Amino acid sequence: MFDFAVFGSLFLTLFVIMDPPGITPIFLALTSGRPVKVQRAMAWQAVAVAFGVIAVFGLLGQQILDYLHVSVPALMIAGGLLLLLIALDLLTGKTDEPQQTKDVNVALVPLGMPLLAGPGAIVSVILAVRHADGATGQLSVWAAILAMHVVLWLTMRYSLVIIRVIKDGGVVLVTRLAGMMLSAIAVQQIINGITQVIRAG
Numbered sequence: 496m497f498d499f500a501v502f503g504s505l506f507l508t509l510f511v512i513m514d515p516p517g518i519t520p521i522f523l524a525l526t527s528g529r530p531v532k533v534q535r536a537m538a539w540q541a542v543a544v545a546f547g548v549i550a551v552f553g554l555l556g557q558q559i560l561d562y563l564h565v566s567v568p569a570l571m572i573a574g575g576l577l578l579l580l581i582a583l584d585l586l587t588g589k590t591d592e593p594q595q596t597k598d599v600n601v602a603l604v605p606l607g608m609p610l611l612a613g614p615g616a617i618v619s620v621i622l623a624v625r626h627a628d629g630a631t632g633q634l635s636v637w638a639a640i641l642a643m644h645v646v647l648w649l650t651m652r653y654s655l656v657i658i659r660v661i662k663d664g665g666v667v668l669v670t671r672l673a674g675m676m677l678s679a680i681a682v683q684q685i686i687n688g689i690t691q692v693i694r695a696g
Contacts, residue, residue: 544607
């Protein structure tokens with residue numbers, strides 16, 4: 496039998512961490528100025544990258560971290576620093592300069608990782624896979640992961656309609672807003688990582 500409790504618990508956890516509504520302005524800011532076909536492709540690529548990273552860590556996560564001697568707090572701090580650099584670019588308007596961003600596939604970094612497949616999502620999946628009982632539990636866990644990524648793709652895919660409504664001026668506003676949100680997420684992630692280091696010590 497399918498375990499709806501396990502499915503619902505992990506799906507809600509990933510929904511809060513990956514935050515599809517919150518990722519929308521960041522996706523719009525990072526992909527603005529590109530052709531619609533390219534933006535749609537980037538939405539698909541970002542979700543595919545995130546799913547790939549989550550799947551790898553779901554299967555081999557603890558072994559990978561142990562082999563590299565990397566702790567979860569270190570992963571969180573590194574991800575937070577990377578997000579903070581991207582946020583500063585959004586806030587200062589550097590992403591408005593085509594020479595610097597047109598050839599960069601932001602679907603891979605920072606969208607796919609660490610925005611979607613960030614430390615929080617990775618750790619949640621590692622724990623869920625570890626604690627799932629039998630084939631039923633594993634099926635429920637992976638179904639929740641897949642369903643979450645479908646929601647992410649739908650959110651980004653249809654958020655492109657917003658660009659047509661708000662025009663260039665609105666895109667600039669959304670870019671600055673996304674920078675503020677992303678910087679707050681980055682700082683909070685760094686704080687969480689440092690807090691865990693202190694508690695472990």
